Amino acid sequence: MNDLLMTADQGSPSLLLLLDLSAAFDTVNxxxxxxxxxxxxxxxxxxxxxxxxxxxxxxxxxxxxxxxxxxxxxxCGVPQGSVLGPTLFTIYMLPLGHIINKHKVSFHCYADDTQLYMKMDSTSPTVLPSSLQLCLEEIKAWMTANSLQLNSNKTDVILLGTPHQTQSSNLSSISIFGLNIPFSTTVTNLGVRIDSNLTFNSHIRHLSKVSFLHLKNIARLRPSLSQPDAERLIHAFISSRLDYCNALLFGTSGKNLQKLQHIQNCAARVLMRRRKYDHITSVLNSLHWLPIKHRIHYKLCLLTYQCIHGAAPAYLSELLSLHATSRRLRSSTSFYCLHQPKTKLATMGDRAFQAVAPRLWNALPESLRAPQGVEAFKKGLKTHLFKQAF
Known part of the structure; x- marks a missing residue:
């Protein structure tokens, strides 16, 4: 998502292609x-x-x-439901990464989900890059030789960027392995709904619908549930959804944040058996629940900590760099600070991880930025954000 936001910030749309394989785990040779x-x-x-x-x-x-x-x-196939199954399939797919890299197409793989993305030429966004077509042809040949088949019904393609960037293209479909795949306005990638302008409006609408359906069922059961059991249900069906990939939601509209906060408020009321119009701030405080905005900040700061201390994937860590300071000055405020890249658009570049992470990290107290164990950092970060929220 960082690359897509930064590309749009620089004036060009991106093409995202989500490949899905038919019964992939069952066809491994x-x-x-x-x-x-x-x-x-x-x-x-x-x-x-x-x-x-x-x-x-x-x-x-x-x-x-x-x-x-x-x-x-x-x-044929690898045992599904086993610990080794996904690992063995990932090893089976390793040559695919070599092929994609050869054509200089960006990609990420997770088990049998492969996503390819490329920057489109801002001067001619109606023309598909030739390197992508060559890459797809070689992928097709490799899949055939390795007993894998594309699932055209679950393969999606979408053009991503600002409204102006996406509307300037008249591309309506792409030919993949002889199949005509129409462009979508919204795609689902690992459970996250991505719209063409990266607003996450569709994702949050769906999240609200599903969350309130579960809340309604939990509310019916609440009189029969103990406090610990009710809390476990709330965390399993509501909090887990609010926190899933929530780092992507930094910079989303205030309206979207209000929708998410409304879900959390209702969950707190159901859990604590409060009435609809009871004041909610004290309830969230008593539960030690960070509000939605601060939960997003917490996740981003934790990811930043992991990047700095070598506990994050390389594709995230390489986006950040510490300020090069030869010695510590008493008056210096840049100690343990990250380099802040320049961006142009609040709706795009300002939301990218490589821009957001330094901004949030550098705003933390120096005592939090200083090297420390992850548990100590998490405890200190939550305390700091609680003071901001309440």
Whole structure:
């Protein structure tokens, strides 16, 4: 998301392509996977033999009551529901990353979800980059050779940028592996709904709808629930949704923040059995719940801490850099501060992680920015944000 926001901030739209594979985990070729474990990972000897034993000669059958189907030998695929399943599939997909990198197309992979994105030429946003077409052709050949097939029904493409940038293009579809995929105005990527102008309006509308459906059911059960059980339900069905990928929501509209805050307020009322018009600030305070805006700040500051201390993925850490200060001055306010890049648009670049993270981090007290353990940092950060909120 950082790259998409920064590209739009620099004046160009981006093309995002979400590839989905049909029954990907079930079609993995065992021979190819074992060769990949040897060539890409460097396994040999006993370890490689163990994986050979793990993958081959597996059987399956269906059991219903006292009835049982005949046994079927599994000749391909990785065991789903296992700890090793996603890891083995990721290893199986490693050459795909080499292909995409060769064509200088940006990408991220998570299990069988692959997302490709490219900056469009701002002077001719109606023309698809030739490098993308060549990349897709090579991906098709690789998938065919590796027993994988694209699921056209779940493959999406979307043009992302400011309203002016997206409206200046008349692209309506893209040809992928001989299939015509129409451009979407909203796509879902790992549970997050992304609209063409990166407002997250659709995501928050959907989040509100689902959250209030669950809240309604919990409210019906509340008289029969103990306080700890009710709190567990609220966290499982409401708080987890509010916190999921909430770092992306920095800079979203005030209206969207109000919608999210309304969900949290209602959840607090259900949990504490308060009436609709009871004042909510004291309730949130007693529950030690940070308001939505501060929960977003908390997540971003924690991610920033992880980047600085080498606990975050490289694609995030490389976006940030510390100020180069040779010595500490008593009057200096830049101690442990991050470099702040220049951006142009409040709706785009100002919301990108590489711009937001330094802004929030540099505003923290020096005692929080100083090196310390993660638990101490989290405790101090929450205390600091609570003082701001209440």
């Amino acid at each position: 065992h021979t190819i996977l074992l060769n990949r474990l040897q060539s890409e990972i460097g396994l040999s000897g006993t370890a490689l033999k163990w994986f050979h034993s793990y993958l081959t000669n597996r059987t399956e059958y269906v059991s219903l009551g006292q009835s049982k189907s005949s046994t079927h030998t599994v000749t």
